[in-house]
Amino acid sequence: MGKAGRFACIIVPMALTIASFICLIIVFCGQIKKDVSLSNDLYFFKAVTKDFVDDPDHAIDEANKYFDNELLQALQGKASTKDLKDFYTVGVFNFCEGDIDDKNKETFTYCSKPKANFWFNPMEVWQLSNTSVQQLFPDDMKNVLDTYHKVGRWMYAAFVIVFFLTIAEFLVGLAAICSRWGSLVTTIVSTAQTVFFLAAAITTTALYGSLVGVFESVLRPYKIKTSLGGRMMAVLWLGVAFAVASGFFWLISVCCCSGKSSHKKVVVEKTPYTYERVASPYLGHRGMEGHEMTPPAGHGTTGSAYEPFRQQQV
Structure with a gap:
């Protein structure tokens, strides 16, 4: 009953740890390949430039009500040469782009190679970097992109740390079958994993939320729309919820089910007949x-x- 009870005690936190890891892997898979529908539906940030690409002259006429600079003409030139795609989506390791037909069906045409410390730089993607046009972007947009570039490194590092801590939590959790000391060590690892997972989720949400807000205010007159990926955020925060729950149940397992048998062997000394x-x-x-x-x-x-x-x- 001891080992069986111990196993039953840790099966819940172990399952929650696995669920948290699965959510993390799903987040990592977002935008990895252009031919995988699940990957295409998961993104942190999305910019739709279709309205500008379809009718750049009309978009410029509308934007001229707010701006009068070279940025409009530069974007028009990219649209006319098809360098500016209909939409862009951003994941953890890379971005993807594609076209939207008249029925609003999206077709992914290209995904960049995954790389460490990835960040989405629209000036580079739209081939506007190292030109005079780059200086035409408003200061708010430049500041948020600079912050995104710097904080994005910490965000990437946090996700990698969470990945390895989750694996460690699972492996150390196997030792918890034997004793409550194993549960104590697993609880410590789980706490660290939860802290980094929560920090990564908060940073990601705040960073891409700010990015969407600034892009909306700056690029809306250019008929460029931006949005936050609801499905990706849901999976991310679901993984955090699983991590918090697993840590709680690992802590509970420290206090119960020692793993030792509750039956003690009783030795009765027989008195010889005299x-x-x-x-x-x-x-x-x-x-x-x-x-x-x-x-x-x-x-x-x-x-x-x-x-x-x-x-x-x-």
């Missing part, structure tokens, strides 16, 4: 006066071989 020799006049023995006594005649015995037991009358 008998007591009957005193005179049935047995011959040396009495108080030191005389040898002999059994009386008529008992069917000869000599000293007769040795009767004392019988208790009931």
